[in-house]
Amino acid sequence: MNETREFDPLALSVVGHAVSMVAEEMGTLLERGALSPNIRERRDASCALFDAHGRMIAQAAHIPVHLGAMPESVRAVRECQPRAGDVYLLNDPFRGGSHLPDLTLVEAIGADDGTVIGFAAVRAHHADVGGMSPGSMPQGATELMQEGIVIPPIRVAGADGWIADVLALVLANVRTPEERRGDLEAQRAACAAGRDGWRALRARLGAARLVEACDALLDYTERRARATIRRLDGASGSARDQLEGDGVSESDIVVAVAIAAHGDCLRIDFTGTAPAVAGNVNCPLAVTRAACVFALRTMLEDDVPTNDGIARAIDLIVPHGCAINAVWPSAVAAGNVEMSQRITDTLFAAFADAGVVVPAQGQGTMNNITFGGAGWTFYETLGGGQGASMCGDGPSAVHVGMSNTRNTPIESLELAYPLRIDEYAIRRQSGGGGKHRGGDGVVRRYRVLEPCTVTLLTERRRHAPAGAYGGFPGQPGRNLLNGVPIPAKCRMLLQPGDVVTVETPGGGGWGQAAG
């Protein structure tokens, strides 16, 4: 190897592959070992590696809502001054977390001499973390404490294994403790893989060179992000959009944003966004940052390494205490899934206003649905229409924006839960018309076999996904109980034979149709 001080640009791709490889291995271990359908089938999880300064060097992201959100977790853990080999657990949205079901484990990676040389972090959406309703994605919560157990960064394992009484406290506060234990085991195994990979990399490169490599990788991603911003050529624009109520009231909640490309820096200003609301569609700043990083990420080439360098090119302004920079004790469970989508939608609308060619709006919701009965909870989210773009029609029946989780196979679902899927189909003609058509949404019809509750947290039921450049809007979504429309956000008691139908929104069309 070359012994130059300056990191060799010729070796960047090599070291980039090496760190991505470690993050990827963490992700595989997690997905295969985990119990929650959210993690194993839907991949609502992310794994990342950080250097000794807490800078994110690589992330294996399956789901964009975790993009750029995990550095907050590592920052919170570093404030606790961890020793090498300590593993911390957290989910507090205001101390490094996102929403309570996302449990994050952070391991302080030690060198042989006991110094901390980096961090391995694994975040995963658990099926239940307690609180007022099964699945911990309650509708109508107005305080964080109603949404589940709140865990500040706390040491949960060391070199000798789990700290039994800490784990016991956590597991005593959830509905399905054995499943949680299994998922946490899988998360710790993934952290260990990250630790081993990071150590091996350091052994191969040498400590000094690893530091140089981290600097170089971050600078490199930042350069590529800035190169893209520079091509926007001073563009500026603004947009407003809204969420359809917070689960407590039906009033619209405004998200407002102004964007401006100044040279190679992208300024994103959310001034004018509604203050935090009583219900739980608020989100902490980490989620807002993730949405901004995602929007910029879609404009970069696919191969840009995902690390802290992207966020460096963004100058983010979010008023303290507004709905998307919420503070304790605001409730936030649905903010992660629904507000994050609206932030993304609004950002894209602002880019379009600035003359940047972006796709029309997609379904703009994750269609969260939770069934819970005696001893069981089932949570899933549904795809819908993607917006059409300059390149062609929007894809149908996919997750858009900040989610990319997979569906639950009908056969697996029916074997595990007292639910039957009477219909799972493309919602034909729900995409907006135009030169290019928006993608179609889906229809999913559930019949329940036992008394249970259903909780719906859905969006775009009133305000349709907008078309772009003269394209028509997509169809808004609909929720039905036994054929009768029910609210976008609600919780209902069901009896055997009841049928809940969710029709997800179609994407907006792009351009004016000929003739």
Added chain:
Amino acid sequence: MSVSIGIDVGGTFTDIVLVDVQGNAVAGKVLSTPSDQGEGVEQALRAHAPSAERVNRIVHGTTVVTNLLLERSGARMVLCATRGATDLLELRRQDRASLYDLSMHHPPALVAPSDVVAADERVAPEGVVRELTAAHAAEVAQMVAERRPDIVAIALLHAFAFADHERLLATHVRARLPGVDVVCSSDVLPEIREYERTATTCCEAYARPRVARYLSGLTGRLRALGMPAPGVVSSSGGIVPADRAAEAAASLALSGPAGGVSGAALVARLAGFDDALSIDIGGTSADVGLILHGEPLVEAGGEVAGIPIALPRVLVETVSAGGGSIGWIDDGGALRVGPRSAGSVPGPVAFGRGGTQPTVTDAHVVLGNISASRISANLSLDVHGARQAIQELAGPLGASAERTAQAMIATADAAMARALRRVSVERGVDPRRCVLVAFGGAGPLHACGLADALDMRRILIPPHAGVLSALGLAVAPARRSATRSMMRASTAISDERLRRTVAELAATCDLAPGRHLAAVARMRFQGQGHEMEIPFDPAEGIDGLVRQFRHRHFGRYGFVLSVDPVVVSVRATVSDDALPVALARTHGIGWDPLTASDDGGPSDARVVGRATIALPNATLLVADGWTARALPIGGWLVEKEG
């Protein structure tokens, strides 16, 4: 003296290897004939095979299925599905094609929405919820017939557990459409998860008519030559007789690459290694495989051309990196290699066929790793052109051509090393305890770099490296497997039931004396979603199987759970012994120390790096710190010193 023949059809060449009873192997090549691969096969036999009465068997690796999936040129089919679940192929698994490219689409489904016919029936875990009546089955058959399909696929919900409705429907469709084949999901893949089962079933139907035509044509050609009917190697690496292969068309999708890993496994065994990683590096891509206990790793799953095929297959991961991969500088100022490739036309600059962009091969030329005489008799290397192209790339970086060339090779190595690590580490295998089997035109050039990147200490460069797939085919064992869905907690399975299941599956695979039975259970803990494949001995009962599972789960994930494991399915595989073959250095002039060339003849040479060794179709680069020894079976063992 009888001869076994392996014939591997590639994009450019059709390779043939003949192995006689003494184990002597002879190789040859002819140009491939893409419009009908059978023509090239016939030409290869005419050019290289002995007289017909000496040919014992012919085993063929084909890309017919892969190509028809890539070109979307399969059969026109109608799919019958449960009412309410007729859009499964379009819905896929709901994840988008690209996380960040929002306009990207998945490849289109193999069946148009208008060619899916709904059947009013429903089965649930508790049993039949809505009966399929004979009258309705007849109506469905009528709707199918109106669409005039070449072939019909039937995939109903929960058919992995209850197949009666599929069978009844198939009976009616066959009666209504005599001569049209019907494919049921409960036959193709009796496993849970409706999307993967339906997609695999449709792939089978899509490929079957064309495969049947191809194989009957090929059988005819061979018969005309007086030769035996061919066997075809399936994605899982076993031979299927041609008449039966036409009914397992989807299982031929990875026929070609499976042969390569089988060949690598054979050579690893002969050289005395149990566990190996294999890499076949060509011009545009590299195929990576894993060999455990001397056998290619077979597991279920994977996609070909965007179509999931959830059948057992030899694990092969393909990376877009090879000798033709082009180096470039991106807008962040980093040197990148691939995924664009100069392919064989225009090819590397050094080959002087019109290539202008610097490739990995050019980097090797600049560093003197490839010498002109070894490429081909009528090719002279344009060293100056290669250097100039790399110099242009190096200019903006302020680096020398040599350093840039080294970096290009290291970058290509990094992409390939990532794939090698992925296939091993994902399965709990530490690459450091494996030998690296490197072949293909560029494999021996990259072997030391890859091994260094992965801390591997031993490399095997096989003999016949240019035709290793064909060699693997020539000696491949006959193999059949059958799967049955279990979907039961291990506590609900008796020893007797486990033994009976394996015995019944083995019987459908023609288990006979002299053949081996291997049983594999797909298992997970209750609540998990990913199955592990657990080889087991039915004689040890269900407790033995559970013990194996827990042991492997701990080894893989570092923990076990207190809940019961679930047996999702059981698969039995019956195979013959691989044909014995004793490779030896018997031909050619052997080792020439002056030119450092190895023509495959007798040699006990030892070469200390850094050095290059010219092989018949490739160059072996022995890096600093490595020593190569000529093997008695041909090829080289390269070991890290110290």
